[in-house]
Amino acid sequence: MEWIRENLDSTRSLQIRQVFTQAVSLVMIVTSALIIRKGLMCVTGSESPAVVVLSGSMEPGFKRGDILFLHMSKDPIRAGEIVVFNIDGREIPIVHRVIKVHERQDTGEVDVLTKGDNNFGDDRLLYAHGQLWLKQHHIMGRAFGFLPYVGWVTIIATEKPIVKVWNSSQKFIITLQIKSSILAQQLPTLTNYPLGTMVAVVNVVVTDRHPFDATFLFRRV
């Protein structure tokens, strides 16, 4: 009996030790990821030093799932740069190219117009209602580096489309075809896709009874 108890004790301590080692290594992984992120934030000066491309609007240059590295230098913004910007009242940042710049003589303030390389028109339809130009404060970062495919990790981890649909108030997946530019105007996120693209609604958050007063999340099918 004695040796059984001894054996049991030793395995138990081994197990505890193993669990502890795993916990420590997990903490190490998390903290090192944080260190890298914060370190990049310091070096690049951008609040989000890397973004995952979510839409196909910059294809064939950037595809869904690619990663862009951003910096936020003091240099003035110029046409041709790829910028990441946030529109007031819109959650998801957009990655598009600057096609027009007007820089004030006295204040140095800039008016910027963007467009996705793969889109037909410029981004005015994506901007807030009545907004003609992007200002400096809309811009979160300017792309300088590119890494393909790696962003799929986060897309898969965060976007589980089917789960989202079942969680939302509308429990269905709609497949619709973008037939007219009017529809594209009413559903602003659709302007990311050329007319005729098949898209699936993966998330609907209805904010009001009016059918178009809702936030849609689309996925190309």
Next chain:
Amino acid sequence: MHSSVLRFNALVTFAVAILALICALASFSDYFNNPSPTADVKVLSINWFHKQPNGNEEVRITLNISADLRSLFTWNTKQVFGFVAAEYETPQNALNQVSLWDIIIPSKEDAKFLVQITNKYRFIDQGSNLRSKEFNLTLHWHVMPKVGKMWADKIVMTGYRLPDRYR
């Protein structure tokens, strides 16, 4: 200690590290490319020049663009994005950059071209400063790599002038 999970973990870690190193080297190799692109842009005609009801002037223009961007391509180049912008100064604005036309060049074979186009994006001033305005036409390019750092540069062509009256 030498369970299959640990071995697999070590293998994946090693593979990812090697892949990251190869990506870094591929991007670094672009530094050794010294491109010598050439470009020439001619204004063939000013088709339309008027003032909008809101006071901004608009121009429609026909351009003849010839360029040879083949030397920009390296083995790490996915595509080159090129565009021609009108650039000018006004009393209000220190710089106005208006993209007139752009092109996605997917391969080296397509990088030498000669096209005659009207402006794809609207050439609209902020205000009405365009009559007899001298402006530059600049060919910009943006090299998008397969992996790593993106590159951009330009060729500035000077000495263009808009007409002194609407047409």
